[in-house]
Amino acid sequence: MRQGHGVIRAVIIDLDGTMLDTVPDFHVAINRMRADLQLAPISAVQVKDLVGKGSANLIAGVLAFDFDAAGVARHFDAAMAAYQRHYLAINGDHATLYDGVIEGLAALQAMDLRMACVTNKPIAFARPLLEKTGLAPYFEIVYGGECLPRKKPDPMPMLQVCADFDLAPGEVVAIGDSSNDAEAARAAGCWVLAVPYGYNHGRSIHEADSDGIVDSLLEAATLISSHNRTAN
Incomplete structure (x- = not known):
C-alpha cells in the first residue's frame, strides 16, 4: 500500500x-436445478468460472452450456426458480x-x-x-x-x-x-x-x-x- x-x-x-x-454450495444447487430441467450435471470448475457477477449471470451461463441465446431466455425463469429453491435449502451446508x-x-x-x-x-x-x-x-x-x-x-x-x-x-x-x-x-x-x-x-x-x-x-x-x- x-x-x-x-x-x-x-x-x-x-x-x-x-x-x-461457496462453490460447493453453488455446485450442488445448480446440478439439482439441471436435473429438474433434465440436463446433465456439470463440474465444479465450470461453476467456479461463472461465480461473482450475480445469480442472473450465473444461471444464464449455466444454461449456455446447453442452449443458444433463445434457449437460455426460454428456460431462464424456470431455471432461476429451481436454483433459488435448491440453493436456499442447502445455503452454507457445503461452504x-x-x-x-x-x-x-x-x-x-x-x-x-x-x-x-x-x-x-x-x-x-x-x-x-x-x-x-x-x-x-x-x-x-x-x-x-x-x-x-x-x-x-x-x-x-x-x-x-x-x-x-x-x-x-x-x-x-x-x-x-x-x-x-x-x-x-x-x-x-x-x-x-x-x-x-x-x-x-x-x-x-x-x-x-x-x-x-x-x-x-x-x-x-x-x-x-x-x-x-x-x-x-
Whole structure:
C-alpha cells in the first residue's frame, strides 16, 4: 500500500471467494436445478468460472452450456426458480471459511475499523450465510446485489457504504477476490486489496488494478495496521 496517505477507518469485504469458498454450495444447487430441467450435471470448475457477477449471470451461463441465446431466455425463469429453491435449502451446508478469515476479521475489529460486507449475492442468500458461518456479528452493514440500483463493478455500493459511515473513500479499503471488486473500489476512490485464492472468472487477480495482493484477511489486517501507524 502507498505510504504518505491518510488513516484507513473502514473496510468493505466481499463474501464469495473472499471469506467463504461457496462453490460447493453453488455446485450442488445448480446440478439439482439441471436435473429438474433434465440436463446433465456439470463440474465444479465450470461453476467456479461463472461465480461473482450475480445469480442472473450465473444461471444464464449455466444454461449456455446447453442452449443458444433463445434457449437460455426460454428456460431462464424456470431455471432461476429451481436454483433459488435448491440453493436456499442447502445455503452454507457445503461452504467453508478460507484460512485467516476469522483471525483477520477479529484483528480488523480490534483496530476499531468499521466493517461492511458488499456482495453481488442476493441478500436473501447472503444474510443467512453470514449468520450460519459466524461472520454476521463482524459487519455493521451488508449489501446484496439487488439492494441498490447498481451492483459491482459499478462503484455505487462502495460509495453508499462510504456515505453510511460518513467517511471519504480514501479512508476506506475494499478487499475482494475479483476484478468486479477492484473496479468498483477503484472507481469509488477507495483503497483496493485483493486475495489470490477466490473466483475471478477464470483470470488471475494479478491483472486487476489493486494496491496489493494479500494471502489472507489476516495479512490484510496486518498491512492496514502498518499503514495506519505510518499514515500522516
